[in-house]
Amino acid sequence: MSQPLRIGVAGLGTVGAGVLQVLDRHAALIAHRCGRPITVTAVSARHKGRDRGIPLAGMTWHDDALSLAADPNVDVVVELIGGADGIAAALVEAALNAGKSVATGNKALIAKHGERLAALAGAKGVALRFEAAVAGGIPVIKALSEGLAANSLSRVYGILNGTCNYILTEMEYTGRAFEDVLAEAQQLGYAEADPSFDVDGIDTAHKLAILTSVAFGTPLDFESIHVEGIRAITPMDIEFAAELGYRIKLIGIATHGEKGLLQRVHPCLVAADKAIASVNGVFNAVVAEGDFVGQTVYQGRGAGAGPTASAVVADLIDIAQGHVHPVLSPPVEGRSAKNLSMDTHEGRYYVRLSVDDQPGVIAEIAAALRDESVSMEELLQRPNGSGQPVSFVMTTHEVVEARMMRALARIAKLPFIAEKPDVIRIETF
Numbered sequence: 001m002s003q004p005l006r007i008g009v010a011g012l013g014t015v016g017a018g019v020l021q022v023l024d025r026h027a028a029l030i031a032h033r034c035g036r037p038i039t040v041t042a043v044s045a046r047h048k049g050r051d052r053g054i055p056l057a058g059m060t061w062h063d064d065a066l067s068l069a070a071d072p073n074v075d076v077v078v079e080l081i082g083g084a085d086g087i088a089a090a091l092v093e094a095a096l097n098a099g100k101s102v103a104t105g106n107k108a109l110i111a112k113h114g115e116r117l118a119a120l121a122g123a124k125g126v127a128l129r130f131e132a133a134v135a136g137g138i139p140v141i142k143a144l145s146e147g148l149a150a151n152s153l154s155r156v157y158g159i160l161n162g163t164c165n166y167i168l169t170e171m172e173y174t175g176r177a178f179e180d181v182l183a184e185a186q187q188l189g190y191a192e193a194d195p196s197f198d199v200d201g202i203d204t205a206h207k208l209a210i211l212t213s214v215a216f217g218t219p220l221d222f223e224s225i226h227v228e229g230i231r232a233i234t235p236m237d238i239e240f241a242a243e244l245g246y247r248i249k250l251i252g253i254a255t256h257g258e259k260g261l262l263q264r265v266h267p268c269l270v271a272a273d274k275a276i277a278s279v280n281g282v283f284n285a286v287v288a289e290g291d292f293v294g295q296t297v298y299q300g301r302g303a304g305a306g307p308t309a310s311a312v313v314a315d316l317i318d319i320a321q322g323h324v325h326p327v328l329s330p331p332v333e334g335r336s337a338k339n340l341s342m343d344t345h346e347g348r349y350y351v352r353l354s355v356d357d358q359p360g361v362i363a364e365i366a367a368a369l370r371d372e373s374v375s376m377e378e379l380l381q382r383p384n385g386s387g388q389p390v391s392f393v394m395t396t397h398e399v400v401e402a403r404m405m406r407a408l409a410r411i412a413k414l415p416f417i418a419e420k421p422d423v424i425r426i427e428t429f
């Protein structure tokens with residue numbers, strides 16, 4: 001058997017400890033698959049004395065994670081600290097500069113600096129792998145970059161944040177409000193103390209930026225993504241959606257065609273009989289559509305020690321087998337990377353309005369819609385208590401986003417509108 005591949009692991013938290021466990025428990029299997037063992041020779045974390053439930057004997061401890069890049073007994077650096085900048089970014093850059101391959105689960109880092117780091121890895125002839133950065137245990141980066149490589153992909157989308165999917169699923173099953181379920185998710189450890197990265201859609205956008213680039217060969221472009229989170233979703237929306245035959249999911253969607261590229265993250269109404277609508281709780285799903293293969297669907301656990309470590313170790317096995325080809329390929333010639341604005345999106349809409357109960361309301365709303373060529377499809381109304389505003393929901397036929405938003409802005413100013421209109425896009429996957 002050949003020389004072992006020597007690994008230095010920075011970060012021994014949920015994922016780092018999981019990686020050490022997988023490498024230990026499946027040492028023989030992994031050595032067989034790679035034709036050589038994978039050995040952890042060095043580690044780094046903040047607190048040396050912390051009990052992590054894993055033996056660290058025989059591994060060199062580095063107080064400064066950056067020094068893993070210069071450790072002569074480390075061939076490959078595994079970055080599992082997190083954060084788009086700071087020590088994680090410095091370590092990955094130093095390791096690549098030192099001619100060492102890197103595996104990371106850090107979506108924020110790849111979404112922000114992936115382009116530059118991939119170019120550096122390419123120049124040094126080493127690998128930069130990040131399977132764990134998108135959809136945890138689902139091997140979607142490999143599926144897109146290798147399994148579907150024969151196709152021209154037109155659309156990729158998915159439920160990419162388990163925290164949001166857990167919250168929406170719980171809201172649906174229990175009828176509780178967003179804040180209530182979020183507080184419970186924080187207690188259970190499914191949501192961070194500062195949940196904004198998750199619930200405001202930023203984490204989904206980081207992952208979508210990476211998926212887009214891998215799927216279409218376009219430059220990584222996080223900044224152009226239209227991002228909305230799930231804070232505004234109410235139990236009433238979920239009820240109305242169910243009555244109309246839909247479920248509400250936070251979805252990241254990228255489409256690439258002749259006109260250009262549109263990346264968007266927002267809550268969607270998805271027909272209840274679609275595969276993606278039944279992905280519940282902390283599970284993730286990704287759907288990719290290619291010209292020859294048609295639609296492919298991937299589903300699994302998007303986070304947690306086991307699934308994420310499974311993805312990191314798969315990258316290490318690839319590297320041990322000598323596969324250092326770039327995952328973020330240079331932009332494909334002739335494929336437009338022009339970014340389309342959200343205003344150009346064409347789709348159907350769900351609008352919930354709360355209005356004072358008086359004659360002529362529907363006529364004025366209908367006029368605002370008519371003037372922007374928005375055509376109503378369905379209308380649902382809830383009975384109201386006397387003197388209370390009336391809640392009703394309408395869905396529209398397909399219309400350009402800019403027109404829909406202009407109509408809504410006008411409706412919002414009508415004197416009988418009791419609350420800001422609530423709008424959710426309907427996706428026909």
Ligand SMILES: NC(=O)c1ccc[n+]([C@@H]2O[C@H](COP(=O)([O-])OP(=O)(O)OC[C@H]3O[C@@H](n4cnc5c(N)ncnc54)[C@H](OP(=O)(O)O)[C@@H]3O)[C@@H](O)[C@H]2O)c1
Nearest residue numbers: 011012013014015045046047065080081082105106303304
């Ligand atoms: N958790 C998941 O399910 C999941 C899923 C997909 C991707 N990821 C990504 O994987 C990465 C790690 O996530 P995690 O959940 O494992 O995080 P975590 O549990 O918070 O662990 C972070 C680790 O980094 C160490 N660390 C922090 N600052 C450091 C520094 N300056 N120098 C050296 N080590 C430092 C911490 O040390 P101490 O332990 O000593 O404090 C800890 O061991 C992140 O990029 C995350 O986005 C996580």
